Amino acid sequence: MSTHFDGSAEEQRALDVYIKLTRCAESVNARINQRLSDLKLTISQFGVLEALYHLGPMHQNELGQKILRSSGNMTMVIDNLCKRGLVERCRNEEDRRYVRVSLTPAGQQLIHDYFPEHVKIVLEEIGVLSPAEQEKLQHLCKKLGLGKVG
Amino acid sequence: MSTHFDGSAEEQRALDVYIKLTRCAESVNARINQRLSDLKLTISQFGVLEALYHLGPMHQNELGQKILRSSGNMTMVIDNLCKRGLVERCRNEEDRRYVRVSLTPAGQQLIHDYFPEHVKIVLEEIGVLSPAEQEKLQHLCKKLGLGKVG
């Protein structure tokens, strides 16, 4: 991760961009998710509540794809949310492999109350950049995220 | 994380930038670190070897700060690297709180052999952006990473 590496200018720059990108994402995420610990929610738990809130009930795998978490993890995340009475599981009777997950009224309430604050925090963080800079960053991230092929 | 949220255009954009940034960093990192599993190294282990390689021996806390990992984790990471004979621990006799960590010849060899490949992979990933785009991205990441105050 260090820059004490003696390669070509091109290599140096690529390594440097890579480090800056990673650290930037890490620190922005750390700041944005800080408030979640007050609610005793992990980032995954918040992601699940938010997905269910905005997209409606889903089965576990679908949820895992939305929030980019492993299916193994979804079992635990949803276990924990169930214990706190924030979501409910319901086995699909037509295809018994699926487990449908939905918000309870308590879960609905919690995410309804918290989400505006979350948006405010994100806005404060990202608002450091001008609208034009935001568009530019978004464009570059999209290009980079797709990789060589895309 | 979803964009199915009905707020102001400004809020929508901020959320969108935030998601793109996070996903971009995640996918770039996933691709870059894929090769490490061949070496049976975790990202943290690689970070430690690389830091020691380019910056020389350090004590554990210092290493943890370089690679952005908790001190608790450093204990385990270095335990595992010790077991594989890639690094050595040495208690500082002048201040017995400190543990100095250094590369063994085997560790030196491993990182020496692998690092050029790592650089190549990073270059391939970041190289999808033109030099000007890289400079721009770096600039935006720096600004965003510092946050409101910086």
Add this chain to the structure above:
DNA sequence: AGAGGATTGCTTGATGTTAAACTGGTACAA
């Protein structure tokens, strides 16, 4: 139609990561 392999969704198990409590070493002021 029915048998058996492939596929799919979820759970389990091994391991890595973090935060926070804990242990032991050092410094400093009374």
Add this chain to the structure above:
DNA sequence: TTGTACCAGTTTAACATCAAGCAATCCTCT
């Protein structure tokens, strides 16, 4: 010197990942 504060490192509990395993469903071929 002793009490307090601080610092480096370890331990522990909870949560994350991946890979392997299990159960339900689908698909193909006769």
